[in-house]
Amino acid sequence: DAMVIQNPRYQVTQFGKPVTLSCSQTLNHNVMYWYQQKSSQAPKLLFHYYDKDFNNEADTPDNFQSRRPNTSFCFLDIRSPGLGDAAMYLCATSRDQLGIDEQFFGPGTRLTVL
Amino acid sequence: AQSVTQLGSHVSVSEGALVLLRCNYSSSVPPYLFWYVQYPNQGLQLLLKYTTGATLVKGINGFEAEFKKSETSFHLTKPSAHMSDAAEYFCAVSAGGYNKLIFGAGTRLAVHP
Numbered sequence: 001d002a003m004v005i006q007n008p009r010y011q012v013t014q015f016g017k018p019v020t021l022s023c024s025q026t027l028n029h030n031v032m033y034w035y036q037q038k039s040s041q042a043p044k045l046l047f048h049y050y051d052k053d054f055n056n057e058a059d060t061p062d063n064f065q066s067r068r069p070n071t072s073f074c075f076l077d078i079r080s081p082g083l084g085d086a087a088m089y090l091c092a093t094s095r096d097q098l099g100i101d102e103q104f105f106g107p108g109t110r111l112t113v114l
Numbered sequence: 115a116q117s118v119t120q121l122g123s124h125v126s127v128s129e130g131a132l133v134l135l136r137c138n139y140s141s142s143v144p145p146y147l148f149w150y151v152q153y154p155n156q157g158l159q160l161l162l163k164y165t166t167g168a169t170l171v172k173g174i175n176g177f178e179a180e181f182k183k184s185e186t187s188f189h190l191t192k193p194s195a196h197m198s199d200a201a202e203y204f205c206a207v208s209a210g211g212y213n214k215l216i217f218g219a220g221t222r223l224a225v226h227p
Contacts, residue, residue: 004157031213042204042217043158090157099146099208100165103215105157 003027004106006091012112013081021076021109023091029104031097032074034066035090037108043090049074050097078111086113116141116207120218127225133192135221137179137205140186146208147188148215149179153201161203164188175199200225 005024013019023032031050035043047056049068063085065077078085088108094101121136139145146165150158162173169181179190188205205218 006157040220042219043215044217045214048214088155092158094213097213099213100163101213102148102160102163103158103213105150105159107157108155110155 006106023074025093029093031094033092037088081113118218127195135190137188148206150204
């Protein structure tokens with residue numbers, strides 16, 4: 001089945017230690033998104049790629065970066081995680097970036113910062 | 115600017131009872147509206163969406179929603195709740211030219227026997 005895969009499902013890191021979260025997709029979609037979802041809150045878009053074009057949300061901290069080496073993979077890098085970065089990180093894809101396009105979500109990676 | 119308000123952060127119903135989850139939106143352009151469901155420690159799954167055309171939209175698992183422009187609402191309903199419906203439900207509006215989803219704060223649905 002075509003799907004969005006996130007690894008690992010659970011990640012524990014130490015305060016200030018860089019961490020990378022991974023997302024891959026078999027849907028061959030053009031757009032990939034990263035959302036941050038803190039406990040009992042709505043998902044918040046951090047950035048997205050349309051093909052190789054990177055689009056950063058204005059309020060996304062500089063501590064968060066992303067890479068998309070090819071169509072299938074996208075990475076979220078947190079350079080110096082703080083306690084406030086503990087959250088669920090959701091990857092999503094869509095075929096195109098039209099407003100009607102459904103976004104398909106992965107199961108998420110829950111990040112704990114010690 | 116687009117925004118979404120979900121009335122009621124927690125809703126509790128009995129199994130077999132009507133489910134009604136409320137969503138109001140604000141949009142300066144004709145909106146595209148979505149309902150997503152999230153089970154514990156899982157990603158989001160699309161229940162249904164409204165783009166254009168018929169204002170009553172049917173989705174998966176017996177859910178449906180009606181787009182009411184005059185009320186700026188997109189409430190989610192299901193005639194008969196099942197225990198497996200217990201989850202978090204998010205209403206969202208599509209904003210901007212790049213399919214950015216603006217989510218409401220979510221409603222946690224509990225279903226009791």
